[in-house]
Amino acid sequence: MYVNIRNMKFSRSAIPCCPPLLAGKLTPEEAVQLAALFRVLSEPARLQMLSLIAAQSNQEVCACELVETLGLSQPTISHHLKVMYEAGLLGKERRGTWIYYRILQDRLVVLRDVLA
Amino acid sequence: MYVNIRNMKFSRSAIPCCPPLLAGKLTPEEAVQLAALFRVLSEPARLQMLSLIAAQSNQEVCACELVETLGLSQPTISHHLKVMYEAGLLGKERRGTWIYYRILQDRLVVLRDVLA
């Protein structure tokens, strides 16, 4: 399994835990990409949604549950889910009437490594 | 030296490299705080500024150098520096006419750990 970080390919096992990636110069394009990801995380509601999903024993949650838990309207929840889904932070799966969302780790790993 | 992470105090040496902090439920207040930090990182210009500072051998840079390097006006650079300074991401020191900025690691560490 391989991971791309700033134009360089690493085998997963070759990545040290905390590589200092901010130490190299970011190209404008890289900066735009990373900023877009950080922007997705810059909403309290979205962070709470991620936290709620991560706290589930199944590591997933149906959208209706988020509507009940957070004090936001159903369209707003749906909007946030869409933003995170399109950013590659969430995966979704329909099972009957309900749609279950789960966290995709890859993008979060990229961001974490950038911050090292 | 101590670090506060989500209401818990850690001695620096006691922090494991990659503790999974998103696994616990975030309070609304924590979510607001973290989101504000992520928002600071959600601008490409600011990420490039951080990257430029980190790439210096002295780990610092004077504001004028940023104005020259990035294609933004001096007031805009000054604005971004202020945002990052007030967020605790940058320290500054005046030496004569120039003001030198450097990266403060603590907040970045908090964010990185949250993403684990």
Place this chain on the structure above:
DNA sequence: TTCTTATATTGACATACATCGATATGCTTT
């Protein structure tokens, strides 16, 4: 089909903020 529930989309509105020109403040030198 009809009804009910779950999720998504649309449209509108308000707020946040990145950006810049103009100007102010601060430090150094002459």
Place this chain on the structure above:
DNA sequence: AAAGCATATCGATGTATGTCAATATAAGAA
């Protein structure tokens, strides 16, 4: 004091986006 350079602040403007009500779409039940 005056001039020159570095940095900060102010005011204005345009754009992005979080939010909700209303509505549409989708799936299962009766």
